[in-house]
Amino acid sequence: MVDTAKFRVEVREDEPERKADGETQFARALADGSLVVAGWEYANLLNGRLFTANVGTVTSPVTGASGITVTVPDVHVQVPANVKIVPVHIGVNLDAKVDDRDLELVAAISNGRDSSPTGGSGQTILNRAQNHGRGSRCIVESDVTAITTPVTDRDYLEFWRVRAEFGAAPVALNSEEGGQLTYNWDFRKFAPLALVGESELVLYCSGIGGTLDFFATITWVELPA
Amino acid sequence: MAERDVDILVETQEAGAGRKADGTKRTVRATADGSIFTAPWVIANLFDGRLFSVNVGTVTSPVTSAGAVDVAVPDVHIQIPRGVKFIPLHVNVSLDALTDDQDLEIVCALSNGRDQSPTGGTGQTVLNRNNGHSRGSRCIVESDVTAITSPVTDRDYLEFFRVLAEYGAAPAAAQNEEGQSMSFNWFAEEQMPLAAVGPSELVLAVGKASRAYFALITWLELPS
Numbered sequence A: 001m002v003d004t005a006k007f008r009v010e011v012r013e014d015e016p017e018r019k020a021d022g023e024t025q026f027a028r029a030l031a032d033g034s035l036v037v038a039g040w041e042y043a044n045l046l047n048g049r050l051f052t053a054n055v056g057t058v059t060s061p062v063t064g065a066s067g068i069t070v071t072v073p074d075v076h077v078q079v080p081a082n083v084k085i086v087p088v089h090i091g092v093n094l095d096a097k098v099d100d101r102d103l104e105l106v107a108a109i110s111n112g113r114d115s116s117p118t119g120g121s122g123q124t125i126l127n128r129a130q131n132h133g134r135g136s137r138c139i140v141e142s143d144v145t146a147i148t149t150p151v152t153d154r155d156y157l158e159f160w161r162v163r164a165e166f167g168a169a170p171v172a173l174n175s176e177e178g179g180q181l182t183y184n185w186d187f188r189k190f191a192p193l194a195l196v197g198e199s200e201l202v203l204y205c206s207g208i209g210g211t212l213d214f215f216a217t218i219t220w221v222e223l224p225a
Numbered sequence B: 001m002a003e004r005d006v007d008i009l010v011e012t013q014e015a016g017a018g019r020k021a022d023g024t025k026r027t028v029r030a031t032a033d034g035s036i037f038t039a040p041w042v043i044a045n046l047f048d049g050r051l052f053s054v055n056v057g058t059v060t061s062p063v064t065s066a067g068a069v070d071v072a073v074p075d076v077h078i079q080i081p082r083g084v085k086f087i088p089l090h091v092n093v094s095l096d097a098l099t100d101d102q103d104l105e106i107v108c109a110l111s112n113g114r115d116q117s118p119t120g121g122t123g124q125t126v127l128n129r130n131n132g133h134s135r136g137s138r139c140i141v142e143s144d145v146t147a148i149t150s151p152v153t154d155r156d157y158l159e160f161f162r163v164l165a166e167y168g169a170a171p172a173a174a175q176n177e178e179g180q181s182m183s184f185n186w187f188a189e190e191q192m193p194l195a196a197v198g199p200s201e202l203v204l205a206v207g208k209a210s211r212a213y214f215a216l217i218t219w220l221e222l223p224s
Helices: A040-046 B041-047
Strands: A004-008 A024-026 A050-055 A075-079 A083-094 A102-110 A118-123 A125-127 A139-146 A156-165 A182-186 A199-208 A213-224 B003-007 B009-012 B028-030 B051-056 B076-080 B084-095 B104-111 B119-124 B126-128 B140-147 B157-165 B183-187 B200-208 B212-223
Touching (some): A040 A213, A156 B183, B041 B051, B076 B212, B084 B157
Antiparallel strands (some): A050 A125, A083 A182, A083 A213, A118 A139, B104 B200
């Protein structure tokens, strides 16, 4: 004889009762029996494990390097020992186009960490659950002038590359077409990756033929390793 | 046969989800309103060390493609051995430069045959996307392959990514050519997944003429 079971949930579409952590309750469902679920991002958000660093804010962008030099990242994220981070989104916005100045955007990880980069401006890391007391253990800097190369003797993986040739910048009365200057990477489309400390993430927002000003936002889930 | 009702009970764990070791039984985690938290399948496979990537060309060193698309002369060739199931998740091709009047054709395909001894070819390193995991890929990736047995004849040949573009004059200052992105992406999430079961192969060709490019291929590798 085979026993079978019908799973039952509780319909709670409207104003479901909210229980404190540790309390047991029925799984929530809609009136048609659809199970209500919340994504992994929300699980980590509510648990205070989702962090973001802004590089450049309001009307003050940061200036990237002219040409990619792998030891001179425009943004450098240090992941210390016993920490695992999963990047979930990177947004890069160019502040303006410049005639004949092209773009080469690269984000990469390596399983080494330069914990004492030269130069660099510290960037604040914020918990995306703004009332949560958990802080990030990572360190984010922009405008780094030198790190140990992440390529040699390490596992160096470029996980995002954008290349664009812009030609003349759009101006009134000319025929160049304007275009969006925003580029996004997200883990759902581009596939996730994990950095287990000690590791580092590097972002290059390089102009070709000169520098480009940019804003960047890097968001990650930070877990114990 | 006996049938009974089973209530799904969950535990509210919004702010303080304890972390348990592998093999530990635990209650299902939920929000305060009883909604069950879920994790994407790719995240589970990432933590299990089953997501891999290969870069073809890095930093400022692109690779040069052979020229017009010829699937028997792939610019990137991945051998998928027996016992392996291979699910591509993302393919990126970034051109290094535009050239006057040089058009683009990108083709990426799977076939259920495998040429184990391609002619020419430069081996490329496959990396685990979880850089703290020691699992290695069983696939073999080569660029600049000069000949393989055609994946089209007598095989199931499926093209899953194709890009065509006509460029005209390359953008330059003080002229009217339009600037544009030179990065092209295929996403399983958007364009639907597919699976190759070894022995199989993946081919990537970047034409229509020889051009410098970077490629990134990411996949989920499972036992078949």
